[in-house]
Amino acid sequence: AGPKTIIFATDAAYPPMQYMNDQKEIVGFEVDVMKAVAEKAGFKAEFKNVAWDGIFAGLSNGKYDAISSSVSITDERKATMDFSEPIMSIEQILVVGAKEKATDLAGLKGKSIGAQIGTTSYFVIKDVKGFKAIKTYDEVGLAMADLEKGAIQAVVADSPVAVDYTTKKYADKIKIAAVLKSDKVENIGIAVKKGNKDVLDLVNKGLAAIKADGTFDKIKEQHKMK
Numbered sequence: 747a748g749p750k751t752i753i754f755a756t757d758a759a760y761p762p763m764q765y766m767n768d769q770k771e772i773v774g775f776e777v778d779v780m781k782a783v784a785e786k787a788g789f790k791a792e793f794k795n796v797a798w799d800g801i802f803a804g805l806s807n808g809k810y811d812a813i814s815s816s817v818s819i820t821d822e823r824k825a826t827m828d829f830s831e832p833i834m835s836i837e838q839i840l841v842v843g844a845k846e847k848a849t850d851l852a853g854l855k856g857k858s859i860g861a862q863i864g865t866t867s868y869f870v871i872k873d874v875k876g877f878k879a880i881k882t883y884d885e886v887g888l889a890m891a892d893l894e895k896g897a898i899q900a901v902v903a904d905s906p907v908a909v910d911y912t913t914k915k916y917a918d919k920i921k922i923a924a925v926l927k928s929d930k931v932e933n934i935g936i937a938v939k940k941g942n943k944d945v946l947d948l949v950n951k952g953l954a955a956i957k958a959d960g961t962f963d964k965i966k967e968q969h970k971m972k
Contacts, residue, residue: 783952
C-alpha cells in the first residue's frame, strides 16, 4: 500500500493562512505547513475547500479527515473534536479605517463593527454593549471590504489575517488599531474527529519533526510571518 491520504478541509478565504491563488489552487502558510508535515510523517495531504459555517459539521459527518483552517483550540471545541499540538499562537486584532481615532473597543461605541461568524474574533465582540451594530460575515474578506468602503467602522480578526489585509490589499485604507488583550494564549491547531487517533498521531509526528529540524521556521520566513 502507498502512503495514506489525509483529506483536510480548509476555508480558503483567509490570507495569508489559506486562500485561493490566481490559478485557483489552495495555497498559504498553513497549507505549506501541512504539506511539510505530510512529507515528514509519510502521508499524502489533500485539501478540500469548505465554507467555514459548515466546516465542523462536515468533520463530524466524516466528509473529510481533518480541518486545517486556522482553527483556534478552545475548550468548547475540544468537547466535540480532538486537536493536534498547537501550530502557532495568534492574537485578536482590532482593525479600523485609516482615519479612525479609536484605539480600543470602547472608543467605537455607537459605531458598527464586524467579524467572521462562528470565529473567536466574533466571540470577542458578540457580548460587548454599545455598538451601533455587530455584523457577521461568512468570510473575513467581506468584512474587510465593508470596512474599506466605510459600511462598518471596525473589524476584529486573527493577527496574521489583520496584518495581511492592512499591509497588502487595503494598505492605505485600513490600519491596525490595537491588539485585544486576553488572559489566555490563543493557539491554532488541526482538528480531527473525536477519537481519530491515527490521523492525530500522524499530524503530531510531522509537526514535531518540522519544528525540531527548522522546516517550520523556514516556512514562516517564506511567508514573512512573525
